[in-house]
Amino acid sequence: MIVGALLLGGLYLFPIWNITLEAPQYPEPIGMDIFINKFQGMNPNDIKNINIMNHYVGMKDIPEQIPEFEIFPLVTAGMIILGVLTGFIGKKNLYLVWFGLMVTFGTIAMYDFYLWEYDYGHDLKETAAIKFTDSDGEPMAYQPPLIGNKTILNFRALSWPRTGAYLMFLGMALSVLAYFQNKKEASNSSQQAQKAKEDDEEQYSHNVA
Amino acid sequence: MQIRNQIICCICAVTMLFIVGSCSQQGQTGALNSSLADRSYVAPGEHDEFYAFISGGYSGQLSIYGLPSGRLFRVVPVFSVDAEKGYGFNEETKPLLNTSFGSIPWDDSHHPDLSQTNGKVDGRWCFINGNNTPRIARISLSSFETEEIIEIPNSAGNHSSAFVTENTEYVVAGTRFAVPVPQRDMPIEEYKGNFKGALSFIKVDQETGRMNLEFQVMMPGFNFDLAHPGRKKSHGWMFFSTYNTEEASTLLEVNASQNDKDFIAAINWKKAEELIANGQFETIKTEYAHNVYEESTHMATSTMKKEVKVLDPAKYPGLVYFLPTPKSPHGCDVDPSGEYIIGSGKLAASMTAHSFTKMLDAIENKKFDGDAYGIPVINYEDVVSGVVQQAGLGPLHTEFDNDGNAYTTFFISSEVVKWKVGTWEVLDRAPTYYSVGHLMIPGGNSQEPFGKYLVAMNKITKDRYLPTGPELAHSAQLYDISGDKMELILDFPTIGEPHYAAGCPADLIKPNQTKIYELEKNNHPYAAKSDKEARIERNGNEVHVYMTMIRSHFTPDNLEGIKVGDKVYFHVTNLEQDYDVPHGISIIGANTSELLIMPGQTETFIWEPKKEGVWPFYCTDFCSALHQEMQGYIRVSGRNSNTPLKWSLDGD
Incomplete structure (x- = not known):
């Protein structure tokens, strides 16, 4: 459980999310890593170059600072402290509570990310040089996908979690595992013996393979 | 478990098929290799194996080619x-x-x-x-x-x-x-x-x-x-x-x-x-x-x-x-x-x-x-x-070459002769x-020649290409020297009159390429490193315009207060920091060439307006979808006018 909580510390070191843009004239794709407290280009000038391209369709510049960059590090710190405390207390139900909180915060964060993306892709300057409409005649939006790949004009936008998020997922999984582990320790030893036997068989079949 | 073993067997079998498949493909490539065209062919999007640096002779320049394709990349x-x-x-x-x-x-x-x-x-x-x-x-x-x-x-x-x-x-x-x-x-x-x-x-x-x-x-x-x-x-x-x-x-x-x-x-x-x-x-x-x-x-x-x-x-x-x-x-x-x-x-x-x-x-x-x-x-x-x-x-x-052979050009008998260093016997011609x-083998004048190709640079062209009036491009010929016999695999025209050339594997040069000049490291005394620094300064009849360019506008793009008889220095900084996004600039009547400015670079040209009027300037390098809109005006007033110095972009 404690390890699980500490894995959240990875959020301070590694990017959580990444949006990559691929296009024929960018044989080396450009993109942006989203950290807990900043946006950073995959290459030194990528954000500048994304802004240059996006200004033609009236999109705003990617901001250097947003309120989330203040809030998220605090929330994460809180969750790490909470998780470690929970681990020391050792009550299995508290593990589930912690997991539940993580899911809640994660969902809020994803929703917040979605809102920002929506605004970024829809709130276009009136004076945009290039105005495309979609098949319904509505002004085209340039919102990147929440998760997954999407074609936007000449670009293919790829939006996927990165190391920070994966470490977080692992941490959350560990908290659930800790919950079950704790539960199992309470159950009887014959079940454990049975499990051990299964494991041996598994090991044997591995060797055969 | 049995099912898993079967899957593993399948994977093994498929892998074997791939290996066999790629072997037979290699075999095919080998057969195709005997075609001369294939040996100098570099597929679209692929890179040449060697750089060739070929002198321009009376052009005064240095041309950069790829070998074995003979494609011209740049004239330095x-x-x-x-x-x-x-x-x-x-x-x-x-x-x-x-x-x-x-x-x-x-x-x-x-x-x-x-x-x-x-x-x-x-x-x-x-x-x-x-x-x-x-x-x-x-x-x-x-x-x-x-x-x-x-x-x-x-x-x-x-x-x-x-x-x-x-x-x-x-x-x-x-x-x-x-x-x-x-x-x-x-x-x-x-x-x-x-x-x-x-x-x-x-x-x-x-x-x-x-x-x-x-x-x-x-x-x-x-x-x-x-x-x-x-x-x-x-x-x-x-x-x-x-x-x-x-x-x-x-x-x-x-x-x-x-x-x-x-x-x-x-x-x-x-x-x-x-x-x-x-x-x-x-x-x-x-x-x-x-x-x-x-x-x-x-x-x-x-x-x-x-x-x-x-x-x-x-x-x-x-x-x-x-x-x-x-x-x-x-x-x-x-x-x-x-x-x-x-x-x-x-x-x-x-x-x-x-x-x-x-x-x-x-x-x-x-x-x-x-x-x-x-x-x-x-x-x-x-x-x-x-x-x-x-x-x-x-x-x-x-x-x-790297096998103890020498290759000598003979001007009068129009040939390259291969001979053995030490025994002095002629092996091939x-x-x-x-x-x-001259001739050039990549690294062929060094301690460790790279061999493989030989470029012969000829002085007389006559009928080798479609004629272009009395003046013809000098011709170079590429020989494959990897075998015992030299084989002519390509003819290509060159810039000016090449004398000597040098060559080396592309891998020695590609990793060290400058792609942009970092704007932060631009120490040009007249650089304007952001739109905010764009301005005009007058010192007597000498006018310095600090101009910036980025897709797809100049800052400033409306300039007033220039007078006939002024000497106007355009110091133009390309604010781009993306690979291969140069911008150019020139103005009507400029008695000099355009500027072609690489990302992060500052260049200067002088314009001495001779006539009153409103004169346009524009970006000379097709930079972007709105390249055609990348333009501006300069108002030139009479020698003794009082038009104030004024500059703007979009009214600001």
Whole structure:
């Protein structure tokens, strides 16, 4: 459980999310890593170059600072402290509570990310040089996908979690595992013996393979 | 478990199929390889294996090709102005073309050579000589820009240049024409015994590449034709071929062809270094320009130097020896082992190979046949090691492969001949189209040739391509030399008149490419590094416009308050920081070229408006979807008007 909580510390070191843009004239794709407290280009000038391209369709510049960059590090710190405390207390139900909180915060964060993306892709300057409409005649939006790949004009936008998020997922999984582990320790030893036997068989079949 | 085993078996089987499949594919490629077209074919989007740096001759430039495709990638402006790139037209590069004779817009570039470390091509710099007004240039192989040009004083016809020693200690530059030193008014017929032939040693700073004319060996008034540094065992020596040891000043085609043997001059430059270090030299007054382009300021400066250290070889025994070599030798080439010095007597059918070991022995045992102007002449028999007999007519230049073979061009019989170093037997010959001059094998003048291809650069084209009136592109031919027989696989036209060329694997150069100039490191005194810094300043009738450019606008793009009679400096900074997004600019009536500005760079052009009116300017490089909108206006008012200085972008 404690390890699980500490894995959240990875959020301070590694990017959580990444949006990559691929296009024929960018044989080396450009993109942006989203950290807990900043946006950073995959290459030194990528954000500048994304802004240059996006200004033609009236999109705003990617901001250097947003309120989330203040809030998220605090929330994460809180969750790490909470998780470690929970681990020391050792009550299995508290593990589930912690997991539940993580899911809640994660969902809020994803929703917040979605809102920002929506605004970024829809709130276009009136004076945009290039105005495309979609098949319904509505002004085209340039919102990147929440998760997954999407074609936007000449670009293919790829939006996927990165190391920070994966470490977080692992941490959350560990908290659930800790919950079950704790539960199992309470159950009887014959079940454990049975499990051990299964494991041996598994090991044997591995060797055969 | 059984199911899993089956899956694993399947995976194994599929993998085997792939391996078998790819084997048979390789087999097919091998079969296709026999097609000549396939051997020079580089598929769309693929890269060539080698860079080739081919001199432009009377174009004054250096052209960059890929091998084996023969595709032209870039012409680097060196000694000649190039309006396409603003070279020699913008204020930043004008100083590069300065000389002691003033600014010169042209030269005749002959012999590129690549920097080396331990006798191996290292991909740092390319050096090339200007023949007409003697100069040596250094080109960065990161930016592919000319970074430095140094004029060579006391020299004329800078032909036996620009050859690089094993560790790029020196670039050497020998004079083709003997001249009075110092230059003075004297009768031409008093040439003999009075004119001099300066051999210049230019030291190269290993960090920056900066050149310094370290010393000159002041030789008798022969004509120094080509040169080659010693390799491995002969490192520390430099060999120069000579003609006109007759010292004729008129009708040289006859009068300089009378001696049965001229010389290869062997210069012990390590000895020269000692003499210089011991203060055993003369300092003579002269004048030469040293021009340096600074990447951080994006600007060149020209400095006039006033003196040079000179060594008189007659005074210092052991500094220079002459190796008699038949029939006005042109090419002077040293094999990769450093043992053999090949003199190509251009009026002969045979080539002479001198032995470095024999040379040292002859020096030690004083096997001399007199002297010339106090310089010992070694006995021909005591230095010659072998002769490649009757290989062809008019041998000019020799390069080497990595298997102990040599390849020599024959101008008169129009062919390349392959022969064995050491046994001197001819192995193969291939015709060229027509009258080949130099040849180049990647790394073929170094300790470690890369082999594989040979480029022959021809002087006569005639019917090789679709005709284009009386003036034809010079033709180069590419031979595959990986087998026993040379095979012609490609013809390609070249820029100007290539003389020598250099080549190396692309991998030595590709990883070090400059893609953009970092805006933060731009130290140009007139840079505007953001739109906010864009402005106009007036100082009397001198007006400085600090302008920026980024997709797809100029800042400012409406300028007022300029007057007839003003001298307007446009200092334009490209704010882009993306690879391959240059912008250009020019204005109607500008008496100069466009500017073509790379990302992060600042360049300047001068405009002197002659007429009142409102004059447009625009981006000359198709930069973006809204390139056509990248334009602006300048209002020019009368000489005595009171129009205030005003500038804006979108009304701001």
